[in-house]
Amino acid sequence: MGIIQASKLVFEYIRRDEEGNAEGITRAVDEVDLDVKQGEFVAILGHNGSGKSTLAKHINAILYPTEGVIRVDGMDTREEAHVWEIRQKAGMVFQNPDNQIIGQVVEEDVGFGPENMGIPTKEIWERVEESLKAVGMYEFRKHSPNKLSGGQKQRVSIAGVIAMHPRCIILDEPTAMLDPNGRREVIRAVRALNQVENVTILLITHYMEEVIYADRVIVMDRGKAVMQGTPREIFSQVDKLKELRLDVPQVTMLAHALKKKGVPLPDGILSAQELAKALGY
Amino acid sequence: MLRDITLGQYYQTESVIHRLDPRVKLVGTILYIISLFVCNRFTGYLIAALFLGVLIKLSKVPFRYMVKGMKAIVFLLLLTVAFNLFLTPGEPLVQFWKLTITKEGLRFSVFMAIRLTLLIIGSSLMTLTTTPNNLTDGMEKLMGPLKKIRVPVHEIAMMMSIALRFIPILMEETDKIMKAQIARGADFESGNVIKKAKAMVPLLVPLFISAFRRANDLAMAMEARCYQGGEGRTKMKPLQYRKQDFAAYGIFCCYLAVLVLVSQIGMIV
Amino acid sequence: MSIILDHVSHIYEKDTEMAAFALRDVCLTIPDGQFIGLIGHTGSGKSTLVQHLNGLLVPTGGCIYFNGQDIHQEGYDKKELRSRVGLVFQYPEHQLFEVDVFSDVCFGPRNLGLSEKETQLRAFEALRQVGFPEEYFYQSPFDLSGGQKRRVAIAGVLAMKPEVLILDEPTAGLDPKGRDEILDQIAGLQKETGITVILVSHSMEDIARYVDRIIVMNRGSVLFDDSPKEVFRHGRELEEVGLAVPQVTYILRELKERGMAVRTDATTLEEAEREILQALGRG
Numbered sequence: 001m002g003i004i005q006a007s008k009l010v011f012e013y014i015r016r017d018e019e020g021n022a023e024g025i026t027r028a029v030d031e032v033d034l035d036v037k038q039g040e041f042v043a044i045l046g047h048n049g050s051g052k053s054t055l056a057k058h059i060n061a062i063l064y065p066t067e068g069v070i071r072v073d074g075m076d077t078r079e080e081a082h083v084w085e086i087r088q089k090a091g092m093v094f095q096n097p098d099n100q101i102i103g104q105v106v107e108e109d110v111g112f113g114p115e116n117m118g119i120p121t122k123e124i125w126e127r128v129e130e131s132l133k134a135v136g137m138y139e140f141r142k143h144s145p146n147k148l149s150g151g152q153k154q155r156v157s158i159a160g161v162i163a164m165h166p167r168c169i170i171l172d173e174p175t176a177m178l179d180p181n182g183r184r185e186v187i188r189a190v191r192a193l194n195q196v197e198n199v200t201i202l203l204i205t206h207y208m209e210e211v212i213y214a215d216r217v218i219v220m221d222r223g224k225a226v227m228q229g230t231p232r233e234i235f236s237q238v239d240k241l242k243e244l245r246l247d248v249p250q251v252t253m254l255a256h257a258l259k260k261k262g263v264p265l266p267d268g269i270l271s272a273q274e275l276a277k278a279l280g281y
Numbered sequence: 282m283l284r285d286i287t288l289g290q291y292y293q294t295e296s297v298i299h300r301l302d303p304r305v306k307l308v309g310t311i312l313y314i315i316s317l318f319v320c321n322r323f324t325g326y327l328i329a330a331l332f333l334g335v336l337i338k339l340s341k342v343p344f345r346y347m348v349k350g351m352k353a354i355v356f357l358l359l360l361t362v363a364f365n366l367f368l369t370p371g372e373p374l375v376q377f378w379k380l381t382i383t384k385e386g387l388r389f390s391v392f393m394a395i396r397l398t399l400l401i402i403g404s405s406l407m408t409l410t411t412t413p414n415n416l417t418d419g420m421e422k423l424m425g426p427l428k429k430i431r432v433p434v435h436e437i438a439m440m441m442s443i444a445l446r447f448i449p450i451l452m453e454e455t456d457k458i459m460k461a462q463i464a465r466g467a468d469f470e471s472g473n474v475i476k477k478a479k480a481m482v483p484l485l486v487p488l489f490i491s492a493f494r495r496a497n498d499l500a501m502a503m504e505a506r507c508y509q510g511g512e513g514r515t516k517m518k519p520l521q522y523r524k525q526d527f528a529a530y531g532i533f534c535c536y537l538a539v540l541v542l543v544s545q546i547g548m549i550v
Numbered sequence: 551m552s553i554i555l556d557h558v559s560h561i562y563e564k565d566t567e568m569a570a571f572a573l574r575d576v577c578l579t580i581p582d583g584q585f586i587g588l589i590g591h592t593g594s595g596k597s598t599l600v601q602h603l604n605g606l607l608v609p610t611g612g613c614i615y616f617n618g619q620d621i622h623q624e625g626y627d628k629k630e631l632r633s634r635v636g637l638v639f640q641y642p643e644h645q646l647f648e649v650d651v652f653s654d655v656c657f658g659p660r661n662l663g664l665s666e667k668e669t670q671l672r673a674f675e676a677l678r679q680v681g682f683p684e685e686y687f688y689q690s691p692f693d694l695s696g697g698q699k700r701r702v703a704i705a706g707v708l709a710m711k712p713e714v715l716i717l718d719e720p721t722a723g724l725d726p727k728g729r730d731e732i733l734d735q736i737a738g739l740q741k742e743t744g745i746t747v748i749l750v751s752h753s754m755e756d757i758a759r760y761v762d763r764i765i766v767m768n769r770g771s772v773l774f775d776d777s778p779k780e781v782f783r784h785g786r787e788l789e790e791v792g793l794a795v796p797q798v799t800y801i802l803r804e805l806k807e808r809g810m811a812v813r814t815d816a817t818t819l820e821e822a823e824r825e826i827l828q829a830l831g832r833g
Contacts, residue, residue: 047725048696060505084507092505099498102506104414104446111517116507124517142293146449149592160506176723179592179752181792206725245727250755250797250819257823263830272804279830281808454644460606461645464637465706466629466661483657486647490692 003073003168003200004059004090006034010067011054011223028054030223031068038167041194041201043211043231046220047245052204055220056172059202060092073167088117091161095173097153106148106156107132107141113164124163131159134197135189151182155189162193168200169193175207183207208235208247212270219244236267251275292409298340299410302526303419309533310407316540317396317403325543326395332536333403342409347402358397365390413445415518422520435511443499451492458487551617553580553603553635553714559611560598560770572598574770575612580714580748585740587757587778588750590767591792596750597640599767600716603748604635633662636712640719642703646691651677651702654691658710669709676709677702681735697728704732708739714746715739721756733760758782758796758817766793782817798822805829 011029014022028051036042046052057063058070061077072090075082091113094100103109107128114124132138135155145153154174161169171190175183187210193199203210211217217234219227221244227234235241238248238256248256255269255278265278298306317329337344351358371385408416421438428434459469462483469480560573572595580586580603590596601607602614605621605628614621621631639645648654655673664672677687680701686694691702704720717736721729737760740747751757757764757778764781766774768791774781782788782795785803794800795817802814802822812829816822 047727062501062505084509087505087507092502094498094502094505096495096498098450099495100502102443102446102499102503104442105412108414108517112503112508113506115514115517116509118513118515121515121517121519124515128517144291145446164506180794181591245725247726251801253819254798254801254822254826257819258826261823261827261832263827263832272801275801276805276808276810279805279810279826281805281810457639458645460601461637461639461642463606464604464632464639465645465658466632466710467657468629468661483645483647487645490647491644 002035003038004034004036004070004202006032006058006065006068006070008033008068009055009058009065009070011051011058011063012066027223029058029065032220032223032225034070034218034225036168036200036202038200039194039198040216041191041203041214043214043217044202044204044220045206045208045211045217045234045246046204047206050220051223052220053172054223056092056170056202056204059090059168059170061086061090062092088113088164089167091164091166091169093154093157093161093169093171093174095176097150097157097177100157101145101153101160104144105141106137106143106145109145109156110141110159110163113160117164127163127165128159131163132156134162134193135159149182150178151185154178154182154186158186158189158193162197162199166199168202170202170204172204173206174203175205175210183210187213206246208249212249219246232268232270234268235270290409291412292342292346294341296339296341296410297525298336298406300525301410301529302520302522303411303415304423304520304522305526305529306407306411307416307419307423309529310404312533312537313403314400316537317399320540320544321392322544325540326392326399328536328540328543329399330395333399333406337402337406340406340410342406346409347405349405351398351401354397354401358394361397362390362394365393414442417442417445418516418518418520435514439511447492447495450495451488454491455484455488458484458491551582551713552615554578554615555602555612556615557612558602558609558614560595560602560607561610562598564610571770573602573609576770576772578765578772578775580746582713582746583744584746584763585737585761586746586748587761587764588748588767589752589754589757589764589793590773594767594791595770596767597718598770600637600718600748600750603714603716604632604637606632606637629662633658633710634712635714636707636710636716638704638707638715638717638720640722642706642720643691643696643699645706646699646703649690650688651682651691651694652687654702655705655709658706662710672709672711673705676705679708679735679739680705681731697724697732700724700728700732701735704736712745714748716748716750718750719752720749721751721753729756736760754782754794754796755798766791778817779815783815802826 009029009032010027012025012027015024015026017023032055044052054063058065058077059072061083064078070077072086075086077086101109102112110128110131111124114127129138132141135158137152137155137159140148140152145156148156175186178186190201190203191213194201203214205211212231214231217229217231218225219234235248235252238252241248249270251272252269255265255275259265269275269278320326320329337347366382366386367380369383369386369389371383373381374384374387375382417438421434424432424434467480467483555576555578558573558576561569562572563569576599588596598607602609608622616631616635619626646654648657652673655676656669659669659672682698682701682705691699700720720732724732733756736747749761761778764774764776764778765772766781773791774784782799785795788795798819799814799817802812802816802825805812806814810829812825816825
């Protein structure tokens with residue numbers, strides 16, 4: 001059974017004008033089915049306002065479905081008794097690195113989750129150490145978060161989630177505010193967690209380079225999951241992605257353009273090596 | 282300019298003072314401040330200054346960090362001194378125009394200056410040697426008994442620690458918004474009070490919006506990490522008194538005893 | 551008409567033990583009408599540099615001249631300077647404060663002491679220049695989407711009719727479509743009005759696509775200052791300072807290494823496509 005299972009998930013909210021009168025209903029998530037297996041790396045793509053963040057917040061029981069059901073590790077998120085267990089099992093990393101670090105020292109921030117869970121002191125220290133090592137931030141454990149780079153802050157946030165020993169981690173555009181080096185650091189840490197620790201990853205992003213490593217990509221548009229498949233399957237459909245206001249990796253674009261000019265190339269080329277091979281080199 | 286504020290900043294190093302329990306430092310600072318206001322002799326202040334000097338030496342924090350905190354209150358200091366100097370009735374010493382400096386005024390204002398200086402340096406020593414988190418932990422523990430009369434001690438401590446974490450962030454943000462508005466021709470300096478107050482709107486509105494957005498994000502992040510108040514929470518760094526802490530309390534008692542003794546002797550002589 | 555930086559240095563927190571060189575002896579000339587890309591990894595001094603161009607910071611060494619005049623000499627009108635050298639900060643939507651979009655854009659020109667009519671004309675034109683839809687002019691800026699807010703903020707600077715427009719990562723946090731739209735709009739504006747544009751960006755692809763001159767900053771100094779083709783020839787040096795060349799350049803290098811007869815100096819998709827087609831004998 002999958003660790004995250006959603007069926008016909010719908011989330012609606014009421015739009016209001018300035019005086020607070022209801023103007024209409026917006027369907028942010030529209031009948032989405034989701035089945036993520038333990039250890040899987042799933043990427044969710046979509047432009048701003050496509051509903052991908054709203055969907056993510058359901059997994060952590062921050063938002064509750066208007067219709068449909070979402071289960072995390074078999075628990076229905078609407079059952080109040082399960083809320084805290086769900087939040088522990090499905091950890092969440094948000095976009096803005098500054099607004100999710102609570103502690104004033106790196107190690108204290110990582111300890112915040114376990115403290116809330118009532119873990120004994122000695123074990124908290126063990127968890128903090130192992131989590132910081134897992135994201136390569138152990139040597140910064142005594143530092144103030146304010147003095148770290150964006151990529152380092154996000155790695156601390158990830159460590160803070162790992163310390164709660166979740167079964168899956170949802171990352172909601174964790175790299176949107178980072179520079180290219182910070183983005184690489186974070187994605188490297190996320191991949192290592194997935195491959196080494198077998199943590200289930202749900203990565204929400206609009207950077208295409210980041211989804212190449214995923215097992216599966218889900219593309220969202222206007223609340224619906226409109227495409228689903230391996231990165232190669234998804235990136236084979238360059239024109240459709242463009243229509244959905246999304247990018248494709250440059251090498252895929254290049255191959256696509258060459259193909260249009262009559263060069264015999266397969267669809268969904270994801271690296272320079274593949275392109276070279278396809279061109280016969 | 283906004284970077285200059287030292288008050289509340291932690292200076293990282295290893296020292297006996299750094300390792301003390303925050304409760305000791307809190308209680309010690311309060312006692313020290315009380316001692317400054319009880320004392321009324323120069324010898325007493327000499328002892329207080331010496332005592333503080335030794336503590337600073339032990340803390341390994343460079344002295345200029347202590348003085349940095351002073352900059353912020355120079356104006357307040359001068360004002361207090363001036364008030365005491367000119368407004369204390371007593372035996373006239375110097376007189377010019379409508380102002381009179383009395384012997385008592387002189388004595389009192391000098392005392393006041395010494396008191397305030399030592400007070401600021403003393404409390405800076407505490408904040409420089411204690412991480413803000415440790416400090417709030419100490420307060421939470423010290424105020425623990427107040428929980429019985431329904432004072433939300435844990436919540437207050439949590440609020441303080443969040444405030445301390447976000448102060449530098451919001452300061453930087455203020456600086457950024459200010460620059461952005463100056464780049465759009467805003468003028469924060471010239472004009473009278475009303476004009477200046479009006480000029481603050483383009484700074485304050487974005488700042489408040491940002492603060493609320495951050496608060497909202499942070500609340501969500503805390504919930505996502507299972508925060509549900511102080512109930513059932515454990516501590517990563519629980520406070521525990523050790524030998525050195527009791528020793529420090531002992532030293533404080535000695536200091537107070539000496540100070541009281543000196544004052545008493547002064548009275549008799 | 552130009553900006554000249556003459557041996558400009560900047561040290562933050564001078565006279566403290568935290569003193570750090572943010573700029574070190576920078577000499578640059580920025581003539582009229584260029585589209586300049588400014589790159590460098592975080593902390594290389596880019597942001598400090600752009601804040602010097604409109605006098606927000608005072609250099610700790612050296613001079614800055616705008617149209618031949620030292621901007622830090624006694625009596626120089628800094629407000630006037632700031633209207634002529636417009637600076638759009640990173641995440642500029644964080645500076646919005648008015649009740650509606652139009653009033654917010656009016657803030658800049660009004661500060662210049664222009665008549666109400668002129669102010670409104672300029673605000674109108676600026677909003678049109680960034681492609682902001684007219685039906686939202688009187689909405690609260692806080693109800694807009696991220697991309698639209700960003701447009702309003704850029705219009706707020708454009709309404710001052712600057713001769714030089716500096717944009718510090720104008721696409722940070724936007725999705726691909728929003729990013730392309732804003733950059734296209736800026737490029738169009740630059741062509742149409744001939745103003746100087748300085749674009750600070752982390753994306754080598756965006757830089758390669760739009761600019762005709764690149765300034766590379768590293769540790770407070772200018773490392774390279776040349777055309778994109780020339781700058782991106784220095785792949786290894788760029789990587790050493792935490793930067794990169796455009797992805798297509800890497801692709802061409804890989805092809806060349808494997809024996810394909812391609813030149814490796816293409817920096818945009820179109821150039822790379824042409825290059826490969828040529829090598830395949832189809833160009």
